[in-house]
Amino acid sequence: MFLSTRRAVLAGCMSLGLLATxxxxxxxxxxxxxxxxxxxxxxxxxxxxxxxxxxxxxxxxVPPPERIAVFDNDGTLWAEQPIYFxxxxxxxxxxxxxxxxxxxxxxxxxxxxxxxxQAAMAKLSEKDLIEAVFAVQVGxxxxxxxxxxxAWFDQARxxxxxMPYAALTYQPQLELLTYLRGAGFKTYIxxxxxxxxxxxxAEQAYGVPPEQVIGSSLTSxxxxxxxxxxxxxxxxxxxxxxxxxxxSNIDLHIGRAPLxxxxxxxxxxxxxxxxxxxxxPSLQILVHHDDAAREYAYDRQSxxxxxxxxxxxxxxxxxxVVSMKSDWKTVFASKx
Amino acid sequence: MFLSTRRAVLAGCMSLGLLATxxxxxxxxxxxxxxxxxxxxxxxxxxxxxxxxxxxxxxxxVPPPERIAVFDNDGTLWAEQPIYFxxxxxxxxxxxxxxxxxxxxxxxxxxxxxxxxQAAMAKLSEKDLIEAVFAVQVGxxxxxxxxxxxAWFDQARxxxxxMPYAALTYQPQLELLTYLRGAGFKTYIxxxxxxxxxxxxAEQAYGVPPEQVIGSSLTSxxxxxxxxxxxxxxxxxxxxxxxxxxxSNIDLHIGRAPLxxxxxxxxxxxxxxxxxxxxxPSLQILVHHDDAAREYAYDRQSxxxxxxxxxxxxxxxxxxVVSMKSDWKTVFASKx
Numbered sequence: 057m058f059l060s061t062r063r064a065v066l067a068g069c070m071s072l073g074l075l076a077t078x079x080x081x082x083x084x085x086x087x088x089x090x091x092x093x094x095x096x097x098x099x100x101x102x103x104x105x106x107x108x109x110x111x112x113x114x115x116x117x118v119p120p121p122e123r124i125a126v127f128d129n130d131g132t133l134w135a136e137q138p139i140y141f142x143x144x145x146x147x148x149x150x151x152x153x154x155x156x157x158x159x160x161x162x163x164x165x166x167x168x169x170x171x172x173x174q175a176a177m178a179k180l181s182e183k184d185l186i187e188a189v190f191a192v193q194v195g196x197x198x199x200x201x202x203x204x205x206x207a208w209f210d211q212a213r214x215x216x217x218x219m220p221y222a223a224l225t226y227q228p229q230l231e232l233l234t235y236l237r238g239a240g241f242k243t244y245i246x247x248x249x250x251x252x253x254x255x256x257x258a259e260q261a262y263g264v265p266p267e268q269v270i271g272s273s274l275t276s277x278x279x280x281x282x283x284x285x286x287x288x289x290x291x292x293x294x295x296x297x298x299x300x301x302x303x304s305n306i307d308l309h310i311g312r313a314p315l316x317x318x319x320x321x322x323x324x325x326x327x328x329x330x331x332x333x334x335x336x337p338s339l340q341i342l343v344h345h346d347d348a349a350r351e352y353a354y355d356r357q358s359x360x361x362x363x364x365x366x367x368x369x370x371x372x373x374x375x376x377v378v379s380m381k382s383d384w385k386t387v388f389a390s391k392x
Numbered sequence: 393m394f395l396s397t398r399r400a401v402l403a404g405c406m407s408l409g410l411l412a413t414x415x416x417x418x419x420x421x422x423x424x425x426x427x428x429x430x431x432x433x434x435x436x437x438x439x440x441x442x443x444x445x446x447x448x449x450x451x452x453x454v455p456p457p458e459r460i461a462v463f464d465n466d467g468t469l470w471a472e473q474p475i476y477f478x479x480x481x482x483x484x485x486x487x488x489x490x491x492x493x494x495x496x497x498x499x500x501x502x503x504x505x506x507x508x509x510q511a512a513m514a515k516l517s518e519k520d521l522i523e524a525v526f527a528v529q530v531g532x533x534x535x536x537x538x539x540x541x542x543a544w545f546d547q548a549r550x551x552x553x554x555m556p557y558a559a560l561t562y563q564p565q566l567e568l569l570t571y572l573r574g575a576g577f578k579t580y581i582x583x584x585x586x587x588x589x590x591x592x593x594a595e596q597a598y599g600v601p602p603e604q605v606i607g608s609s610l611t612s613x614x615x616x617x618x619x620x621x622x623x624x625x626x627x628x629x630x631x632x633x634x635x636x637x638x639x640s641n642i643d644l645h646i647g648r649a650p651l652x653x654x655x656x657x658x659x660x661x662x663x664x665x666x667x668x669x670x671x672x673p674s675l676q677i678l679v680h681h682d683d684a685a686r687e688y689a690y691d692r693q694s695x696x697x698x699x700x701x702x703x704x705x706x707x708x709x710x711x712x713v714v715s716m717k718s719d720w721k722t723v724f725a726s727k728x
Binding site: 121124198242251252255259265266267269273275276277278280284285286287294300303304307308309310311312313326329330332333 | 578609639643649662
């Protein structure tokens, strides 16, 4: 079925109404533990040791402008099961679009998705599914599309946790973002999720401003409407920010190899390889979802967020693998 | 001839060896004139009045995260005559490539450019010329390409001013960049020039870090070479950052309409229109090259940096037009 597609196009969301209360990541007082939701252990030690190395005067000191940290989003900063949150949004939106205009059923995927026809959905190609996800924004201006997404965030609830998607960000990662920024790192999201969609929640949820969000995209066309210049999404892929597309987009948008790279799936492998290729000391982190009780447990066989090759490479290269179960004291920013 | 192409692909350069001495833009002490190379007049007043309006507490106050300023490069931050500096680089590079591998003559434009055959060059299509300019980087990693460009900057001299291209940045604009940053603006370059090329000089010349340089680009492919991840330029256009491509790229890279937009040609028209569409108070500036004695005089009929429609729109919409001749006390950062 459509869950089989691992294209991070099908990415995250967040209920803005709740962000102010769910994502507070209090600044740690000096000398206090900057990562209170991380248990002591090799992962936490790898992070704090690395930051100490590159910020202290000495041979490994890295000038602040070169301190770039990149984070995947789905499965790295918030949950991605049972389906990428952006895909949950797209499914609901497609249902609304088909109800309004039944001729849309002629498009591949639309009828199957609108009807929640599992058998028909299982037969869809990945191409059809990606087109369907992107189709919800074609013809809309950036502002119009973001308003639709925002409305969905405000009412959508996760099927298992019955929480707004906003609440399903990871508290330890919010602390890590804050800690790195405090150490002079510029923090970016580099995700397969669609870029304008992520910008609806990234600043409030993560403290990451729009210009530090990199994602998949459609092309856009500049038009003057009612005397105002707007960007209208076109039915053509701009870039797919997954796998090898991530380092390409990092090179295009940032122009430096990131020194810290954090991911959770094979779609992040090349981003971590690229980070590890820096001439500066660098740090690669993989979140391993091994906590079925508090979140989900999945890796090599998962259809969403498959972690297989990257896990092997982490072993060979000594990358830091974070066990959600043992390294994180708490999982979500807000209690389910 | 090839000069007829107004695609900012054919963009700027700079001799890094000289930057330290040529681009110093001393921070103004408080209360001192922040724009000492600007003559008093409507252009300077428009700039300082605008900055005062949006930074003072009151109904027009703009929160710092929204203070985004975008600058075109060629003809706006440095000279662009008699040809875009990046094209001067590409011509020299093509000559070297053809000398090394005569079979390259089979490619459109290569033989004509290598031979400096003006008649043959005049017959080339714009597509052939753009391909030739981009061809100098195809197959190179970002680092390799930037090393080639840097070597050119170190020895190239402008045909009229006999100066390194580095010296041909505009002193009043360096002051404007510094002034805006001091007022909390994040300053971006949004140019038709190729992005990796501009990054070779933008940080040292303008204080604009790589991640704030947006330009035209080829696609790139991630490869592992000698165990290191590198990005290799491919023979396919990623985006042409000119005209309507500028607001599209601003939306993709920045995600907010810029409040200050500075350009000098019709290729900047849509970027200025997009800036003027912001719901916040905004400022649009066009540099008018009307100073044949100190630099060049050109506008509506020019093959490089044509300023025609944008000049008309500036008149209708009240955008600020800067006369190089009367508004700028000095032109270049360094004396020719």
